[in-house]
Structure formats: C-alpha cells, structure tokens
Amino acid sequence: MQAAEPANEAKVKECFQFAPEMTRDARKDGGEEQSEPSCTLSVKQISYTVSERVGPWWDLPSYRKRWTRQILNDVSFHINSGQIMGILGNSGSGKTTLLDAISGRIGHQGTLLGEVFINGRKLKREEYQDCFSYVLQSDNLLSYLTVEETLTYTAQLALRKHTAKAIKKKVAAVMAELSLCHVAHSVVGGRIFPGISGGERRRVSIASQLLQDPRVILLDEPTTGLDSMTANQIVVLLAELARRNRVVIVTIHQPRSELFRVFSRIAIMSCGELVFCGQPEEMVSFFSQCGYECPEYCNPFDIYVDFTSVDTRSIEREKATLNRMHEITSAYQRSDIYQRMLRKIEQSLQQEEKPAIPFKSKESPNGAVKLEVLLRRTARNLSRDRMGVLMRLFQNLIYGLFVAFFLMRLDDDVTKGAVQDRIGIIYQCIGASPYTGMLNAVALFPALRAISDQESQDGLYSKWQMFLAYIFHSLPLSILSVFIFTSFLYWTVGMHPDSLRFLCFSAVVLVPHIVGELLTVVLLGVVQDPNMVNTGVALLNIAGILVGSGFLRSTQDMPVVFQWLSYLTFQKYGCELLIVTEFHELDFKCNSSRFLPGSCVITQGSQIIDEGYPGALSRYTLDFVLLYAFLPALLLLGMISFKIRDKLIRH
Numbered sequence: 038m039q040a041a042e043p044a045n046e047a048k049v050k051e052c053f054q055f056a057p058e059m060t061r062d063a064r065k066d067g068g069e070e071q072s073e074p075s076c077t078l079s080v081k082q083i084s085y086t087v088s089e090r091v092g093p094w095w096d097l098p099s100y101r102k103r104w105t106r107q108i109l110n111d112v113s114f115h116i117n118s119g120q121i122m123g124i125l126g127n128s129g130s131g132k133t134t135l136l137d138a139i140s141g142r143i144g145h146q147g148t149l150l151g152e153v154f155i156n157g158r159k160l161k162r163e164e165y166q167d168c169f170s171y172v173l174q175s176d177n178l179l180s181y182l183t184v185e186e187t188l189t190y191t192a193q194l195a196l197r198k199h200t201a202k203a204i205k206k207k208v209a210a211v212m213a214e215l216s217l218c219h220v221a222h223s224v225v226g227g228r229i230f231p232g233i234s235g236g237e238r239r240r241v242s243i244a245s246q247l248l249q250d251p252r253v254i255l256l257d258e259p260t261t262g263l264d265s266m267t268a269n270q271i272v273v274l275l276a277e278l279a280r281r282n283r284v285v286i287v288t289i290h291q292p293r294s295e296l297f298r299v300f301s302r303i304a305i306m307s308c309g310e311l312v313f314c315g316q317p318e319e320m321v322s323f324f325s326q327c328g329y330e331c332p333e334y335c336n337p338f339d340i341y342v343d344f345t346s347v348d349t350r351s352i353e354r355e356k357a358t359l360n361r362m363h364e365i366t367s368a369y370q371r372s373d374i375y376q377r378m379l380r381k382i383e384q385s386l387q388q389e390e391k392p393a394i395p396f397k398s399k400e401s402p403n404g405a406v407k408l409e410v411l412l413r414r415t416a417r418n419l420s421r422d423r424m425g426v427l428m429r430l431f432q433n434l435i436y437g438l439f440v441a442f443f444l445m446r447l448d449d450d451v452t453k454g455a456v457q458d459r460i461g462i463i464y465q466c467i468g469a470s471p472y473t474g475m476l477n478a479v480a481l482f483p484a485l486r487a488i489s490d491q492e493s494q495d496g497l498y499s500k501w502q503m504f505l506a507y508i509f510h511s512l513p514l515s516i517l518s519v520f521i522f523t524s525f526l527y528w529t530v531g532m533h534p535d536s537l538r539f540l541c542f543s544a545v546v547l548v549p550h551i552v553g554e555l556l557t558v559v560l561l562g563v564v565q566d567p568n569m570v571n572t573g574v575a576l577l578n579i580a581g582i583l584v585g586s587g588f589l590r591s592t593q594d595m596p597v598v599f600q601w602l603s604y605l606t607f608q609k610y611g612c613e614l615l616i617v618t619e620f621h622e623l624d625f626k627c628n629s630s631r632f633l634p635g636s637c638v639i640t641q642g643s644q645i646i647d648e649g650y651p652g653a654l655s656r657y658t659l660d661f662v663l664l665y666a667f668l669p670a671l672l673l674l675g676m677i678s679f680k681i682r683d684k685l686i687r688h
C-alpha cells in the first residue's frame with residue numbers, strides 16, 4: 038500500500054482548510070528532515086498480558102477460574118528526537134499501559150514482553166526511570182507551595198552538584214521555557230484550595246520533569262479536564278519542547294483538528310493493538326485507501342478513532358466493529374508505512390557506532406541531604422495550612438476540655454470517686470491520644486504518599502525518605518499539642534501537684550499520640566485505602582487497651598497468653614507509668630457520713646499500685662525505656678513498610 042498520493046494530499050488540504058496556520062511544525066523543524074537525529078526511541082514488539090479471575094469473588098466457581106487478558110499486543114514504533122507523537126484511542130484501548138510499559142512503570146501483575154531501545158541500544162529495566170520522564174495523568178503537586186518553590190525543591194532533590202545560584206538559574210530557565218514566570222510566586226493550590234489554573238498546573242508538572250533534562254518525555258493525557266484552547270496551547274508547547282531535540286510522546290483524548298499540523302506522528306490504538314502509526318498526512322491517505330474517508334469539515338482524529346474503536350453495545354455491533362478494526366490493523370501491517378518503520382528500527386539497531394544512551398541528569402544528593410530537603414519542603418507546605426496547624430495543635434486540648442468539663446475537680450475522698458476518677462483520666466489519656474495522632478496521619482499523609490509514589494518513580498528519592506520526613510516534621514507539633522493538652526488537664530482537674538510528676542505525665546501521654554500517628558503511617562505504606570487503615574489502627578488500639586491497660590481486667594487474672602501479649606502493647610507501659618505517677622505517695626480521705634462497707638479500704642495510692650500493678654514502682658525507669666522503644670521500633674517498621682511499597686506499587 039502506498040503511503041501518500043497527490044489526490045489524497047488535495048483531500049487533506051480540503052479537510053483541514055479551516056485549520057489556522059500553526060507557527061512552525063516540530064516535524065518539519067527537527068523531525069524527518071533532521072539529518073542527524075541525536076536520539077532515537079525504538080519500541081519493538083511490546084506485549085503485555087495479565088491473568089484475571091473470570092468472575093467476582095461471590096461467584097466462587099467462576100472466581101476460581103482465571104483467563105489471560107491481552108492488554109497490549111505486539112506494539113512497535115520508532116521516533117526520533119525533534120518529533121512529537123500523539124497516541125489516540127478510545128478509553129481502555131491501552132494508551133496508558135503502553136506508556137507505562139515503555140517507561141518501565143508497569144506493575145508485576147502481568148507478563149511484559151518486548152524491548153525498548155534508545156539510539157539502538159537496548160535499555161535494561163533498571164535504566165528506564167533514568168532515561169524517561171513521565172508526566173502522569175493526575176498531577177500530585179504540593180498545594181501550599183508557590184510554583185517557584187515547588188520547582189526549586191524538586192531541583193534540590195534532583196541536582197547535587199548545582200549551587201543554590203545554579204539551581205535558581207535552572208528553575209528560572211525552565212519556568213521561562215514553559216511560560217510560567219508570571220505565576221512564579223503564585224501558590225499551586227489544589228482541590229480544596231484555589232491556586233493556579235489547571236493548564237498552569239500541568240505546565241508545572243512538565244517543568245518539574247524538565248529540570249532533569251530528559252531527552253524522552255512521556256505524558257499521559259496532559260490535556261484532560263482542560264478547555265480546548267488551553268489543551269491546544271499545552272500540545273503546541275509540547276511540540277516546541279520536542280523541537281529542542283527531545284522525543285515527546287503524549288496520549289490524548291479528542292485533540293482539536295488544528296493539532297493535525299502539530300504532531301509529527303499519530304498512533305491510534307484499539308484493544309491493545311497499534312492500528313496505525315505514521316505521519317498525519319499518511320494517516321488520511323491510509324484510511325482513504327482502506328475506504329474510510331474523512332468527511333469534509335470533520336475532525337479526522339475523531340473520525341479515525343471512531344473507525345477503529347470496538348462498539349460493545351450489542352454482540353452484533355461488537356463483532357462488526359472488531360472485524361473492521363482487525364481489517365484496518367492488517368492493512369496497516371501490510372502497508373509501506375509499517376514496513377518503513379520496521380526498517381528504521383532495524384537500521385537503528387544495526388548501526389555501527391551507536392550514540393550513548395542520553396540519561397537524565399543523575400546528580401542526586403546523598404540520602405541525608407534528600408531527607409533534609411524533604412523535611413523542609415513538607416514543613417513549609419503543611420505549616421501554611423492555617424486550619425490544619427490549628428487543628429493539630431488544639432485537637433488534644435479540645436478533647437481535654439470535654440474530660441475536664443465532665444470531671445470538674447478531682448477529690449481526695451474515696452467515697453467521692455478519688456480512685457475511680459483518677460483511673461478514668463489515665464484511661465482516657467492513654468486510650469484517646471492515639472486516635473488524634475491517627476486522624477492527623479489519615480488527613481495529611483495520603484496526599485504526600487501520592488507525591489512520593491510519583492517522585493520515587495522519577496528517581497528523586499525513596500519512599501521511606503518521605504515517610505521519615507513526614508514523621509520528623511510532625512514531632513514538634515505533636516510535642517506542643519500534647520503539652521498544651523496535659524498543661525490544661527493536669528492542673529485543671531487537680532492531679533498530683535508536683536512539677537516533676539507533671540512532666541512525667543506529659544512525657545508518657547506523648548508516646549501514645551505519636552504511636553497512633555506512626556502506626557497509621559506505617560500501615561499506609563502497605564495498605565492503600567486510608568479508611569481501612571483508620572479502622573485497623575482503631576481496632577489495634579482497642580485491643581491494646583483491653584490487653585495492656587489492666588483497667589478492664591486485672592493483668593494477673595488474664596490467661597497467660599494475654600499476659601504475654603500485654604508486653605507487646607505500649608498501653609501496658611503507659612498505664613503502669615501513669616498509675617505510679619499519680620498514685621505513688623497519695624493519701625486518700627474517707628467521708629464517714631457516706632460510709633459504705635468496704636468503701637474506705639483504700640487509704641493510700643500505693644495500695645492501687647500493689648494490687649493492680651505489682652512491682653510497677655520498681656519498674657518505673659524500665660517502663661519508660663520500653664515505652665519510648667516503641668518509637669524507633671515503629672520507625673524501623675515504617676522504613677520496611679515503605680520498602681515493601683516500592684515493590685508493590687509501581688506508580
């Protein structure tokens with residue numbers, strides 16, 4: 038099949054006569070006509086299959102059976118630097134999976150076959166992320182930072198050898214390249230916080246990638262959700278980026294017909310197959326020769342995607358449209374366009390002097406510097422959330438107000454609840470403070486986790502470094518919040534009036550609060566759904582109180598297995614410590630006018646310690662050490678959890 042004919046060229050002109058003249062075509066500038074392309078990307082026979090269960094879990098016989106689903110089928114193409122390729126196709130046709138496969142971000146669930154070559158050199162799997170920049174469909178930007186700050190922190194994470202001045206220059210250059218200078222000092226914003234526009238956000242995402250000077254940029258639906266004018270501007274901008282000696286591949290839904298002149302290559306996908314890949318003019322002539330003309334004044338992108346899509350609304354339609362799709366795919370594979378492309382791949386693989394693989398700038402700083410940058414970035418971003426900071430600082434205090442209002446003032450008279458009320462306060466302090474920690478983590482960490490998933494795939498840092506940065510940033514706030522809470526509660530309700538005991542009390546209550554937050558973040562490493570983590574931490578806390586506190590059932594009376602389990606709970610050490618802190622050397626009164634048999638048996642706090650927590654006084658220091666040992670243990674567990682996440686989540 039011939040690629041282009043004069044008659045068809047006339048048709049092309051006719052078809053797009055309404056399209057305004059674009060500035061300059063990336064293709065004409067640096068594409069086919071470029072004599073010595075500095076970078077070539079060849080994708081050879083990429084196939085991806087996944088094994089899926091046939092039915093839902095509630096239909097056990099079909100759930101047990103599996104079938105193999107072909108997501109990508111033998112996809113090959115070749116593109117040079119200076120060119121921009123648009124991948125079109127209906128929803129579910131495999132566009133995103135193709136980009137994931139090319140960039141090495143595909144999950145472990147399926148079987149990936151095929152090879153990717155840069156400058157004719159085969160890429161190893163571990164080299165993918167050092168070679169490609171990938172702008173995801175949903176941008177995860179830090180909302181309270183300005184555009185300039187966002188890019189500066191990214192540059193600090195990516196570029197070690199650069200001085201502060203060089204980083205500033207680099208950020209300014211990238212902002213100029215992406216026309217972001219006018220919003221440099223504007224806050225990025227997000228769903229609940231207004232900031233820059235959607236189009237500007239996309240450009241910030243692209244700018245973040247450009248900081249590492251990638252030669253191959255992949256973008257998944259960068260125009261989704263944007264109005265058509267902004268979408269056009271983004272694609273024209275991408276074409277300009279391509280013209281500066283880069284390969285740009287972009288998946289796109291419903292591009293406007295004007296963009297016909299902007300793309301150097303158009304690929305159309307359907308059901309995981311590459312139905313067509315060639316120059317836009319070749320596309321029109323190819324489809325015409327197949328008998329599928331683009332009607333006058335119609336957008337060829339829409340028309341050709343429609344021709345190649347499978348309509349599943351009825352079995353008859355599905356059969357007919359699937360046949361049509363296969364017919365067009367076979368015609369493409371027999372065409373000169375396809376054969377020429379295969380020859381280019383072979384030429385590129387067989388050239389004698391293959392240029393080196395152009396990796397992204399790999400001058401990332403050492404782990405400690407990355408952690409420091411992440412810590413500064415997280416602290417600056419979250420500290421600008423005024424309501425968030427206020428809630429964080431005063432949530433414990435608000436809870437303390439409830440308790441204080443309920444109890445008013447502790448009494449020394451055992452007949453007026455001197456023992457019961459004190460135990461109640463200790464129970465509330467140990468039982469409730471993990472929840473406030475958990476709520477903080479569930480509200481704040483998932484957004485940071487999404488950012489770290491993306492940035493760790495870009496090779497900027499490891500996921501566990503974001504985990505540590507979040508925990509370290511939260512420590513001063515947690516300490517302050519607990520101190521405000523205990524300062525109020527301790528003195529208002531009238532606990533043991535001794536400053537040292539107050540400090541010990543605060544130091545003990547701090548741990549469950551931090552453990553609640555830490556445990557939640559640790560679980561968020563391996564469990565994606567924050568609601569499940571929420572429930573899990575709440576249940577663990579309840580179980581810990583039941584087994585460890587000794588309030589609901591005396592530890593000595595519990596079965597041996599629970600006694601052993603209690604040693605694994607921070608509640609055991611926390612409760613023992615608070616009981617000793619409050620009851621040691623405390624004398625009670627007994628109001629004889631309300632005398633009930635047995636009510637005046639307890640006259641000293643030490644009786645409570647000896648009966649309920651024998652030996653707790655002598656274990657005071659050890660209990661403190663064991664209680665605080667939960668913090669480094671959970672930090673370690675968190676690092677392991679986020680290393681597991683590296684394996685579980687590809688992006």
Ligand SMILES: Nc1ncnc2c1ncn2[C@@H]1O[C@H](COP(=O)(O)OP(=O)(O)OP(=O)(O)O)[C@@H](O)[C@H]1O
Nearest residue numbers: 087108126127128129130131132133134135144146
């Ligand atoms: N790991 C996987 N397991 C099972 N199915 C998968 C997996 N990855 C992708 N798919 C399926 O493959 C098909 C192609 O998905 P993909 O996201 O690549 O489509 P797309 O063309 O990008 O769609 P859209 O335009 O809607 O984003 C979808 O039906 C998707 O459900």
